[in-house]
Amino acid sequence: MRILFLTPDVPYPPRSGGTIKSMSVLRHLQRAHQVRVLCFRRAPLTPEQEAWTTEAGPIETVPLRRGRSAWNLLRSYAAGVPLSVLRNRSRPMFRLAAEELASEPFDAAFADGWLMAQYVPAGYRGLRVLHEHNAEHLMWQRQAELETSFGRRAVVRLEHMRVRNYESAIVRRFDVVFAVSQDDRVALEGLGARSGSVGLLPNIPQEGLLDRPELQAPGEPTLLFLGTLGWPPNAEGLRRFLRSGFPLLRSRRPDVRLVVAGAGTPRWLERLISKTPGVEFAGAVLDPEPLYRRARAFVDVGVGGSGTRVKVLNAMARGLPVVSLPWGLEGLGAVPGEHALVAEDQRGLADLLGQILENDARWLRLSEAGRTLVRERYVPEIAFAELDAALGATSGDLTPDRD
Template sequence: MVTGAAPGRQSQQAMRVLFLTPEPPHPAYSGGTIKAASILDYLRRRHEVHVLCFRRRPLTDEQSRWSTVVGQVETVPLNRGRNPLNLLRSYIWGLPLSIERNRSGLMTELVLERLRSGEYDVVFVDGWLMAQYLPRDFAGLAVLHQHNAEHVMWRRQAEREANRLLRMLTRLEYRRVRRYEAAILPRFRTVFAVSEADRQALVELGARPERLRLLPNLPPPALLERPALSFGSAEAVILYFGTLSWQPNIEGVEHFLRFVFPLVRRRAPEARFVIAGRGAPARLQRLARRTAGVDVLGSVEDAEPLFRRARVFVEASRSGGGTRLKVLNALARGLPVVASPEGAGGLEVVPGQHLLVADDPPSMAEAVARLLHDEAMWRLLSENGRALIRRRYLAEAAYRPLDEVVSGVGARA
């Protein structure tokens, strides 16, 4: 069977792909689901794809409609939280807590049943949580997409944890994650990392370099189709928009609130900090309420009004891994970014040309205040950021390694 090739592209054989992902990638509300949705859409335009995923709660009407459109989606119920019982089970089984929380006999049986049919050429595993479901005797092409070098995130978290007991527990979890991640990598013929830094971290973990490829995070291309933002029409608003249930994001926003934003207000008393995103914990909301000039919006369906209102986007995270999709989104929309070194990590950016990077509160406050007032610098970063996305972060170019691996035929323009 041959897929219809787009004009100017070489046809390629359609493969039958079993796509394993932790949750329905629709609606795409987080960096992980956005990336999964992007890969899934790309694969579906070229191959036959069957999706298996968990459902943590009943599917919404929107998700049910999405499943109908995709055509081949099966979900398995799973709801195992972070609690002492699951932590104890993880120690009994010798697994990282996240892996234990995503263990399911029903999913194991479903994957085995589908693969026994012999219908699939490729098993595409979206993230380390689903690697446990790849049968050891699968003879086809097994591909792993690592959203992050997981052990690096845990190591950074342990290094920054101030509480002695939590630091000890985090170090223990880091060692378990490192062992598990090292053990699963050899089971895949190809492993995709999202950045060169992550690729190198996986090599140092023991992965064979020839099996590692890059598959970067990408912003929605529709952001590039929107008209340029205007410095004059924007307000003195600093924007953060991201998933606030993820610990590195929580810590980054708290750090900015405590140590950076007060310094910004000394330089720009009119400045406001707008925090948008689902899942903000109570402690973050309390801190925001106690801080003058801060608005917490919660979940936002359409970020466009926020992009138009703001003059600066901030990413102050000090841990985590991979690359920050939220930063790519801001660059694609033309909203200048101030980021910590970790927040800009893994991206093909030049500080001072595509965004500003600051590694301590005074320098970050200075960079933010500059973009609130310096229209020339603002325009430079806005234009260069969008140009970078057009050049390096569109699927037709960035996902060519995916074509080469899955079909064995490089997609050539």
């Protein structure tokens, strides 16, 4: 098949959860299909990215840089779309996508994320596929529940309703919609997606992690949190852990260290990290392997959100035991106590982290079980089976009926 792949960011190099998933799906599609990529570039391409666009082409990028601001929020109200959609709205991209689909016989248009759904024209007659990295309305609903400020809670609740209405409209326009978890699938079906149109396209870890040698339990009591620090569920969860769970653990194990790594750190979070005893800030890292090798456990303190956590899959694939709040294992089919340790609150996190720091036998069991779970469920040939089936089932009938 010939597929037009629309994605919001240059997916190379894949370092965030979103680009890891986008790159995994793109590579999988390229093995069996002819794929053309259209994406935004939000900064000048690095030499590494320039080389990738040449080697992995055909790939075309469109410049776009539009931040969050009160003015853009007002513009989004006037346009009747959520703020994130307005921030990713581009006339050149509309024009380019329409021209590509009109001038070449693409069998399918693949919108990689809800932000790119707007670029699949209503009149396009090929197969329309939407890949929802998250059930966005569910994520906004949970974010509203976490807000403590009355004013911010009101704004987030309003945005949740706007996202829900928009997401409900777009899932109805696509022939196939993919969710990353069963919970997200149920949420998207509840928005009115076509009967039987919502499938599963689970997240998978970064390529190559399963192929690396087994880790050895380090003697030093070092914990790792690695994630996109600008993502509100991560930032808020880390704030809570630094103010509650981690100090409690330090009161029992004064030698314990926490390494925080990731991009997009808000200034308030940098200040909190810098003044919290026992915490090291690594910032954005190009290669997390030294951090994986140094750490005794991966702690996922994120709260809210939706979908599944790529950072948790990465840690499991690398063989690093995971200790998490309940959100961290949502949708993964992981058994608490077997594949990872799960705490209900900050005190529980401190308790479980203390156990994993001291028990080598339990460390080894969790390391092996996490890798086994990933091998059995979260490799492309298994996780992407429904995508292959959807494309294969339509390869003989590439102009499905439209409502």
